[in-house]
Amino acid sequence: MSASLQWGGRFAAPPDAALIAFGSSLEDDLPLAPFDVRCSLAHVEALEGGGAIGAQYADALRAALAQVADEVRDGSFAAWARALGAEDVHGAIDARVRELAPEAGAYLHAGRSRNDQVATTLALYARDRAERGARHALAIARTLCSAANDEAAAGTLLAATTHWQPAQPVLLAFWLAAATEPFVRAAQRFTAARKAASATCPLGSAAVAGSTIPLARERSAAFLGFAAPSRNAMDAIGTRDAALDVAHAFVRAVLDASRVAEEIVLWAAPAFGYVRIGDATATGSSLMPQKRNPDALELVRGGASELVGLYGGALSSLAGLALSYHRDLQQTKRLCVLAIERGVAILDAFARAIADVTFVREAMNARAADGYAVATDIADALILRGCSAREAHALVGERVRRAEEEGRALDTGDLAALASAIGVPALEAPLDAAASVSAKATVGSTSPDAVRASLAELASEIAALEARL
Numbered sequence: 001m002s003a004s005l006q007w008g009g010r011f012a013a014p015p016d017a018a019l020i021a022f023g024s025s026l027e028d029d030l031p032l033a034p035f036d037v038r039c040s041l042a043h044v045e046a047l048e049g050g051g052a053i054g055a056q057y058a059d060a061l062r063a064a065l066a067q068v069a070d071e072v073r074d075g076s077f078a079a080w081a082r083a084l085g086a087e088d089v090h091g092a093i094d095a096r097v098r099e100l101a102p103e104a105g106a107y108l109h110a111g112r113s114r115n116d117q118v119a120t121t122l123a124l125y126a127r128d129r130a131e132r133g134a135r136h137a138l139a140i141a142r143t144l145c146s147a148a149n150d151e152a153a154a155g156t157l158l159a160a161t162t163h164w165q166p167a168q169p170v171l172l173a174f175w176l177a178a179a180t181e182p183f184v185r186a187a188q189r190f191t192a193a194r195k196a197a198s199a200t201c202p203l204g205s206a207a208v209a210g211s212t213i214p215l216a217r218e219r220s221a222a223f224l225g226f227a228a229p230s231r232n233a234m235d236a237i238g239t240r241d242a243a244l245d246v247a248h249a250f251v252r253a254v255l256d257a258s259r260v261a262e263e264i265v266l267w268a269a270p271a272f273g274y275v276r277i278g279d280a281t282a283t284g285s286s287l288m289p290q291k292r293n294p295d296a297l298e299l300v301r302g303g304a305s306e307l308v309g310l311y312g313g314a315l316s317s318l319a320g321l322a323l324s325y326h327r328d329l330q331q332t333k334r335l336c337v338l339a340i341e342r343g344v345a346i347l348d349a350f351a352r353a354i355a356d357v358t359f360v361r362e363a364m365n366a367r368a369a370d371g372y373a374v375a376t377d378i379a380d381a382l383i384l385r386g387c388s389a390r391e392a393h394a395l396v397g398e399r400v401r402r403a404e405e406e407g408r409a410l411d412t413g414d415l416a417a418l419a420s421a422i423g424v425p426a427l428e429a430p431l432d433a434a435a436s437v438s439a440k441a442t443v444g445s446t447s448p449d450a451v452r453a454s455l456a457e458l459a460s461e462i463a464a465l466e467a468r469l
């Protein structure tokens, strides 16, 4: 058996080195190394607890694994595993333990297969990254929510659009709260994925059928912080649900970030001039000296497609795969890890970039009622005076057409004309953005009271989620 492989006795000739290199997942696995060390320590618990090894070997294994943990931290383990030409990080850690503690090390893999090792390590990794995801989502939610509170106090107005066309005036705080909500849901998704990833421990399932070696599975499960050992060895080694759930949570959070990023990218364009991206975040051009580009936010936007692709690939690697372990699951692992690592980086970048955005209040306020954005409120006023919705829509539409022809905004003259059209002495309706916003009467609307109430709820939900971390 070659040092780099954990198998070989039944083969007369050595394997094709190119095929071993082709099948190696070492580079993709390296983020899993610290978790595999913990998984191996847990297996020592199971072996010792079941009486399969004595305290002397158990202690020797623990000492060797502690050293491997140090080597993982200082980067020397990665170099060692690369030089060994290991098939994967799981085999490499086993090999390094055997090198450090040859006698005891030869027992580490008793009652264990890479199949249960991979499944357990990947679940531990997924759980850790789910926590990071929740932290990032909550940090983003906090930043957006606190900006919303500032803008609520300032009363900043914004021309809300649908289809990118002027729709109705809103408070900028309302837009910021709308941007915050998805990150609270993202944090909930990460928290749920972390809990699911902590439910059952695959370790001790061995290759597919469990083991004849007595393993204290409760002990290894508890050591790793799982609620219980898994119930079915075949399912435990064949599922990648934990990693997929966490990858999904990252894809969704990054999609949310990409939508906010897109709007800010547009707002940063001089044609809008709604925001200024700080010097620490903006980037220049190698040719055009005046440039101030929002590259970080563009990369967040583009990163969403990247993650969808990686996650889609992980899902399709499972299509039609029979139960139990198949090497295709190595690709599932690779794609989940890539998506998750990229997701962590993108959320971190997004958190930094949005904290460096300043709103140009005057520009937003000045344009909040552009494009006849108060037309709906005027139609509503007619309805409140007994007009049908259809009639009100048609009457106000005509006033908008006329005002547009005359190159002016809707004004008191339009209100007087509408009042006489429906036979009332006068009509009161908002004609500017601030009045429009204040006139809103429904729960969840952009009225200052509703926005303040929603921000208070958001802040307490964020605090409750932070407390659960």
Ligand code: ARG
Residues within 6 Å of the ligand: 025, 087, 088, 090, 114, 115, 118, 325, 327, 329, 330, 333
């Ligand atoms: N490198 C493999 C993976 O990541 C390890 C499992 C190999 N198991 C096996 N039966 N060949 O999935």
